[in-house]
Amino acid sequence: xxxxxxxxxxxxxxxxxxxxxxxxxxxxxxxxxxxxxxxxxxxxxxxxxxxxxxxxxxxxxxxxxxxxxxxxxxxxxxxxxxxxxxxxxxxxxxxxxxxxxxxxxxxxxxxxxxxxxxxxxxxxxxxxxxxxxxxxxxxxxxxxxxxxxxxxxxxxxxxxxxxxxxxxxxxxxxxxxxxxxxxxxxxxxxxxxxxxxxxxxxxxxxxxxxxxxxxxxxxxxxxxxxxxxxxxxxxxxxxxxxxxxxxxxxxxxxxxxxxxxxxxxxxxxxxxxxxxxxxxxxxxxxxxxxxxxxxxxxxxxxxxxx
Amino acid sequence: xxxxxxxxxxxxxxxxxxxxxxxxxxxxxxxxxxxxxxxxxxxxxxxxxxxxxxxxxxxxxxxxxxxxxxxxxxxxxxxxxxxxxxxxxxxxxxxxxxxxxxxxxxxxxxxxxxxxxxxxxxxxxxxxxxxxxxxxxxxxxxxxxxxxxxxxxxxxxxxxxxxxxxxxxxxxxxxxxxxxxxxxxxxxxxxxxxxxxxxxxxxxxxxxxxxxxxxxxxxxxxxxxxxxxxxxxxxxxxxxxxxxxxxxxxxxxxxxxxxxxxxxxxxxxxxxxxxxxxxxxxxxxxxxxxxxxxxxxxxxxxxxxxxxxxxxxxxxxxxxxxxxxxxxxxxxxxxxxxxxxxxxxxxxxxxxxxxxxxxxxxxxxxx
Numbered sequence: 001x002x003x004x005x006x007x008x009x010x011x012x013x014x015x016x017x018x019x020x021x022x023x024x025x026x027x028x029x030x031x032x033x034x035x036x037x038x039x040x041x042x043x044x045x046x047x048x049x050x051x052x053x054x055x056x057x058x059x060x061x062x063x064x065x066x067x068x069x070x071x072x073x074x075x076x077x078x079x080x081x082x083x084x085x086x087x088x089x090x091x092x093x094x095x096x097x098x099x100x101x102x103x104x105x106x107x108x109x110x111x112x113x114x115x116x117x118x119x120x121x122x123x124x125x126x127x128x129x130x131x132x133x134x135x136x137x138x139x140x141x142x143x144x145x146x147x148x149x150x151x152x153x154x155x156x157x158x159x160x161x162x163x164x165x166x167x168x169x170x171x172x173x174x175x176x177x178x179x180x181x182x183x184x185x186x187x188x189x190x191x192x193x194x195x196x197x198x199x200x201x202x203x204x205x206x207x208x209x210x211x212x213x214x215x216x217x218x219x220x221x222x223x224x225x226x227x228x229x230x231x232x233x234x235x236x237x238x239x240x241x242x243x244x245x246x247x248x249x250x251x252x253x254x255x256x257x258x259x260x261x262x263x264x265x266x267x268x269x270x271x272x273x274x275x276x277x278x279x280x281x282x283x284x285x286x287x288x289x290x291x292x293x294x295x296x297x298x299x300x301x302x303x304x305x306x
Numbered sequence: 307x308x309x310x311x312x313x314x315x316x317x318x319x320x321x322x323x324x325x326x327x328x329x330x331x332x333x334x335x336x337x338x339x340x341x342x343x344x345x346x347x348x349x350x351x352x353x354x355x356x357x358x359x360x361x362x363x364x365x366x367x368x369x370x371x372x373x374x375x376x377x378x379x380x381x382x383x384x385x386x387x388x389x390x391x392x393x394x395x396x397x398x399x400x401x402x403x404x405x406x407x408x409x410x411x412x413x414x415x416x417x418x419x420x421x422x423x424x425x426x427x428x429x430x431x432x433x434x435x436x437x438x439x440x441x442x443x444x445x446x447x448x449x450x451x452x453x454x455x456x457x458x459x460x461x462x463x464x465x466x467x468x469x470x471x472x473x474x475x476x477x478x479x480x481x482x483x484x485x486x487x488x489x490x491x492x493x494x495x496x497x498x499x500x501x502x503x504x505x506x507x508x509x510x511x512x513x514x515x516x517x518x519x520x521x522x523x524x525x526x527x528x529x530x531x532x533x534x535x536x537x538x539x540x541x542x543x544x545x546x547x548x549x550x551x552x553x554x555x556x557x558x559x560x561x562x563x564x565x566x567x568x569x570x571x572x573x574x575x576x577x578x579x580x581x582x583x584x585x586x587x588x589x590x591x592x593x594x595x596x597x598x599x600x601x602x603x604x605x606x607x608x609x610x611x612x613x614x615x616x617x618x619x620x621x622x623x624x625x626x627x628x629x630x631x632x633x634x635x636x637x638x639x640x641x642x643x644x645x646x647x648x649x650x651x652x653x654x655x656x657x658x659x660x661x662x663x664x665x666x667x668x669x670x671x672x673x
Contacts, residue, residue: 035439086649092439093378094648097590100583101644108637234443274458283447290444294436 002138007260008253013145015252016152020207021229022236022244023159024200029238030176031196033092034084038099039204040226041106046072046205047121047212047222048110054122061122069205076201077194084197085190111220118217121209148210155203156245168195176239228255228279231286237299246297251282321519323512340504344497351612353568356500358608359507360565365588365600366514367557372586373595374523375550376530377433381445383582384452385422385555389562390472390572392418395462397473404470405461411477415563422559423552430548437533449582456574469573472566475499499568506564507601510557515597517553526550530595587644593656602655606643610636 021039028036049071053064079102087095133142163169174182175192183189204226211225212218232251236243258265259278266272295301314320324330343355368382396414398406432444457466464470475482475495482502486493493501517523525546528536537543566572584607592603614635651657 083645083649090648090652093442094590094652096439096442097586098645098648101587101641101648104580104583104637104641104644108634108641112631112634230443231447234440238439272458274454276454276457280450280454283450287444287447287451290440291432291435294440 003260005137005139007256009139009141009256010145010259011253011256012249013142013148013252014255015232015249016149017207017210017248018229018232018251019152019245019248020155020203020210021226022232022248023156023241024203024207025229025233026236026239026241026244027172027196027203028200029233030241031172032084032088032193033095034087034099035092035096035238036099036200037096037230038079038102038106039200039229040223041103041110042072042076042201042204043208043211043226044218044223045075045106045110045208046201047208047218048113048119049205050209051119051121051212051218052113055120064122065209068209069202072205072208073198073201076197076204080194080197085193107223114218114220118219119212120217121213142214144210144214144216151206151210155206159199159241168192172196224279228282231282234286234296235289237296239300240296240298243296243298250285254281254285255279323515323519337504337508341501344493344500345491349496352496352500354608354612356496356503356568357565358605359500359503360561360568361585361588361608362507362601362604363510364558364561364565365585365592365604366510367554367561368585369589369595369600370514370517370526370557371550371554373589373599374518374530375526375547376533377547377550378438378442379445379551379554380442380579380582380586381429381448381452382554382558382585383577384448385426385558386562386565386581386585387452387456387574387577388422388425388555389418389559390566391456391462392421392559393473393563393567394470394572397476398471399474401470403460403468404464408474408476410479411473411475414473415560418563419556419559422562423556426551426555426558427548429555430551431544433547433551434544446579449577449579453574453577453579456577463572463574466574469571471571472569473563475502475567477502496568499564503564506560510560511597511601518597522546522549584640587640589654591643591647591654593654594652596653596656598659599654599656602659606655607640610639614639 021043024039025036028034028039046068050064050068053059053067054061057064059067083098083102084095087098133140134146135141163173171182171187172192172195174185174187175189179189182192207226207229208222212222216222228251229248232247233244234247235250236245236247255278258281262273262277289297293299312326314325319325324333340355344352347355364382364386367385368379371377371379393414395405396407396409396417397411398404399408400406429445429448433441436444456463475498480486482495482498485495486498517526525536525541528539528541529543529546529550533543588603588607589600590603591606592601593599611632614632618632618635647654653660
């Protein structure tokens with residue numbers, strides 16, 4: 001039972017982190033019909049900026065956190081302005097490949113900076129311990145995981161208020177519904193695109209912090225963890241924010257359970273699944289769900305005309 | 307008839323692979339030039355060109371499924387990997403930890419293509435069910451499944467981090483390691499591999515060109531343009547989407563079986579996501595849905611390291627100021643080119659070549 005609770009807790013925390021990236025994916029997809037493969041790269045770039053300020057420059061952690069998150073948002077805005085604005089109206093797939101190009105650029109520069117040694121991101125509560133953990137009934141909860149979980153909930157609540165109440169939130173919903181009609185209503189669609197990317201960049205860098213914070217450290221392979229938000233989005237449906245959150249939780253929990261129960265599963269089925277299977281499981285689930293429901297669990301079905 | 311190269315009196319002549327004398331002339335000239343390079347070019351460039359030809363074959367494969375039939379595949383590198391490991395198992399040498407049967411190339415070359423095609427056929431039903439972006443995402447899952455399997459089937463692949471030796475290149479009893487004497491000139495293994503790659507490349511290229519003028523090729527284009535409409539005019543979607551995947555994987559398998567014999571060893575980590583995306587990028591940089599495009603793209607991609615080396619060498623001071631290594635510069639340029647081509651020239655290098663050709667066709671008039 002302890003193992004089960006431990007796996008659940010870790011899975012939920014992972015799912016919360018994935019949901020931050022996943023919401024960014026969905027926001028961009030809804031607003032511009034662009035599947036941005038650059039999101040994982042933005043997440044690790046955010047973590048890189050935080051680490052550069054907090055560790056290399058020795059600034060206070062909170063300041064570097066705010067600066068890192070803000071800069072990632074701005075970077076994301078710049079990417080949209082320079083690379084994606086000329087591509088409005090192009091086929092979805094070409095734009096997706098374009099974002100892969102951006103991903104390669106960002107990560108090459110970042111990898112060069114990271115080098116071979118893992119980098120730490122600093123400690124928000126030096127006397128309390130970002131690296132520490134809490135034990136309840138034998139279940140170890142890292143502070144980082146707890147923070148990740150509650151941050152994700154907070155962000156989701158804030159975003160939903162933003163979409164319901166604020167002028168820009170409503171404009172964003174209108175844009176995602178119909179770009180031209182929104183333009184006719186006097187909404188500055190270009191500004192909305194920029195805002196969407198800014199928010200997505202902020203979410204990505206937050207996720208980047210939780211993925212690489214504490215003992216996880218930032219390495220050249222950290223982006224693969226952020227990339228696992230992609231199956232989450234696909235499971236939930238590319239254009240559904242609740243879907244993205246549920247998809248992320250499914251992915252996180254699967255990863256948690258498989259990591260803890262792989263040995264028992266292997267003894268039941270009788271052959272080895274191989275090392276690192278828990279990292280593969282999200283993709284297998286995505287594979288299976290797409291075969292049954294091609295538009296994801298909560299996605300709107302595409303209507304096609306000849 | 308003389309002096310009217312675009313006048314065709316029958317359909318067969320118009321749809322011939324090389325439809326006029328200019329094309330025949332340039333085709334022959336390019337072959338002679340490429341063969342002549344064996345005796346002139348340095349070992350380094352021979353290696354790069356050999357890889358370029360083989361990567362072109364793989365890129366043609368991706369172009370069949372994505373460019374002609376419009377089915378997005380991000381998992382092309384996995385099929386290349388399947389070809390590599392089929393050939394390594396059939397033609398490689400057994401050691402204490404990997405299997406190998408040391409068969410002749412005449413057996414393993416086609417078999418690695420065929421085996422890869424069979425795996426492609428297994429994936430094909432997925433493509434029939436999904437389309438567009440969702441298909442791309444499922445094939446993304448295939449990349450991760452593929453690299454997981456590659457690193458865990460240790461008896462075939464040697465396992466992650468270790469890898470294994472590739473197939474021995476022995477064609478009809480003749481071992482490429484021994485080299486070959488032509489008159490007074492001695493051809494080493496690399497040069498022989500270059501000629502082999504060139505031949506495979508020419509054959510596969512002609513195959514693609516032939517495909518575009520066949521019934522299957524036309525069906526592929528119809529599916530790409532609008533699959534529902536294609537189905538309505540009587541094209542069997544299941545059959546043609548499957549055959550597109552099978553053909554594409556066949557090309558990938560053939561390319562993969564030879565690609566790593568150049569370096570002699572292969573490690574499962576090589577078939578990662580970036581490797582598969584490289585092929586997508588090559589096809590885009592070269593020109594989607596064209597016959598020559600992937601060849602241009604592959605040459606561009608494979609000769610990039612050599613070009614950068616040469617440029618850095620001639621600008622020594624510039625190279626020292628830069629903190630990026632050669633490999634990283636290569637990746638930055640590669641990433642930039644993907645972006646630049648998609649924004650400014652979606653038809654790729656082929657598009658540039660096409661406009662140049664048309665400009666000089668009518669020169670000095672503008673049209």
